[in-house]
Amino acid sequence: MSLTVTHIASGDLWAGAEVQVYQLIKALSETREINPTAIVFNHGVLANKLQSLGVPVTVADETSLSAYQMIQSIRCHIRSNGANVIHTHGFKENILGVTAQRLAGVRCSVRTVHGNPEHTRSWKKPVKRTLDGIDTLIGRWFQQGIVAVSKQLKELLERPYPGKTSLIHNFIDVQELSQEQHQPAEEKAGQVFTVGLVGRLVPVKRADLFIEALDLLRKRFGHNVRGVIIGDGPLRKSLEARTREHELDQHISFVGFLNPATPAIRQLDALLMPSDHEGLPMTLIEALALKIPVVAHDTGGIPEALDYGRCGTLVKEHSASGYAAALDRLIKQPADAQFKASAGESHVREHFDRRENVRKYIALYQSLT
Known part of the structure; x- marks a missing residue:
């Protein structure tokens, strides 16, 4: 029996994380075990390339939708596609995706951490610090798997997420x-x-x-x-x-x-x-x-x-x-x-x-x- 896995990514850029999301979904779509679907937060290269694969894609456009509307859009996609697993690929994706996942009644969720954070937590930015804390708690209590793309990241993530961190490298089709x-x-x-x-x-x-x-x-x-x-x-x-x-x-x-x-x-x-x-x-x-x-x-x-x-x-x-x-x-x-x-x-x-x-x-x- 195949599983439906819904990937959630920003898609605002076509950079390393977006390339890896595309490569992963493309590879999964060629297997018998997984039916991938996708939710992206922006129109752009990633959305277009996924649609060209024939993968079901919903654009929950962050430039025109409120956070509440994005959560509802994600929830509808999850339910209509019968997702078994939600796979998030970023900070916003983790928070909005897991919230929608819980509302949709889906139990399983994983995240891939594609790189080190590009900022340090600071008391001078209390809103950002609070959101970082929420993101960590979501990963700890509501996501069952945390994927690190390098050994260095895995070591970094094992402290906040003990017992649930896996190492799966970024990859290409040589x-x-x-x-x-x-x-x-x-x-x-x-x-x-x-x-x-x-x-x-x-x-x-x-x-x-x-x-x-x-x-x-x-x-x-x-x-x-x-x-x-x-x-x-x-x-x-x-x-x-x-x-x-x-x-x-x-x-x-x-x-x-x-x-x-x-x-x-x-x-x-x-x-x-x-x-x-x-x-x-x-x-x-x-x-x-x-x-x-x-x-x-x-x-x-x-x-x-x-x-x-x-x-x-x-x-x-x-x-x-x-x-x-x-x-x-x-x-x-x-x-x-x-x-x-x-x-x-x-x-x-x-x-x-x-x-x-x-x-x-x-x-x-x-x-x-």
């Missing part, structure tokens, strides 16, 4: 990626070396460090490098101004949001990820699958994704000079960079491919019902 091979840097002798950053242009992604590291690579280390920033966001104008201040506007390109970003990632000689923190970045997993050398901050789920340095370069010195020095070594040692990149591709196939991780989600749903 076979879906094109078989065209990436051209290693050693085969491009004399050509410009291209370093990329992929992500929303928001403070936590630290695109400012990317720009400053590229500046050091050119001026201090003398490398013929160019940068490509793939993504958009509120900091774009200020970051473009920063490139002009460093006289890098001819050497760093802002290409904006790309969907898919895979063709652009494939053209990189290295991916730089200087984020303040990350859960388990989808872009990082995809780069590893494409055998792109990676330099990244030693934080969050990144060390696990890079097998603690075996599959890429981890940087503890979270500064422009730290990232520039790591990229300098990578450029000077292309054979070592490619060895790590090849190890990364094998690591992704073993630990972050969709088949193993989708089976874990199915087993979790079945264990709760």
